[in-house]
């Protein structure tokens with residue numbers, strides 16, 4: 389049985405005051421699921437210090453080792469702070485910052501090599517889905533990662549399926565659509581290593597809310613979620629975490 393994992397992705401949101409209020413409200417210590425909060429780099433120390441019942445993640449990391457890369461953040465620095473996780477290849481990184489499948493794979497490999505747990509994101513755009521290319525796009529994204537990391541190594545983290553058309557749009561993929569893609573992702577990984585594929589946690593992300601989380605999290609291949617907008621309210625994020633626990637029962 390895979391333990392559910394719910395991760396907040398605050399994206400480029402927050403302030404010291406807003407984060408303090410969030411951290412004062414959220415308490416995950418009694419939750420029977422794993423909780424991660426991925427905050428902007430500059431707020432990581434605040435979250436690491438104040439988060440009760442969860443681990444802290446970054447939203448990105450450099451593919452490079454420390455050195456002459458102005459403005460970048462190395463995985464070593466994240467670990468040095470006590471940050472345990474990092475989102476890798478979020479669609480906003482792919483779309484707005486030109487991160488290729490190969491760069492993302494390099495970041496995932498670098499994170500794993502350092503002992504930082506990657507949440508590797510994959511997903512298709514609306515145009516790709518409408519052109520019937522969903523699986524081909526996701527396969528290419530996964531294959532790039534599998535060229536550098538084994539499924540066993542990926543077990544340290546998770547893979548998140550985030551259809552681009554469902555992120556921040558209020559349009560959630562239907563539970564059946566999500567299950568279909570998750571099953572295909574697991575099958576792809578199983579071609580390399582069946583045992584690891586069976587254990588790897590696959591998260592869904594894209595307009596998850598307290599109201600729709602249960603039907604998503606009860607799909608057989610959905611092991612939790614990556615939560616953007618709804619994670620900005622501690623109460624909503626907590627409700628989604630509780631739903632993940634309930635879905636596991």
Ligand code: PGA
Nearest residue numbers: 397555556594595616617
């Ligand atoms: P959303 O974002 O929940 O606001 O759709 C999810 C994500 O991008 O991780």
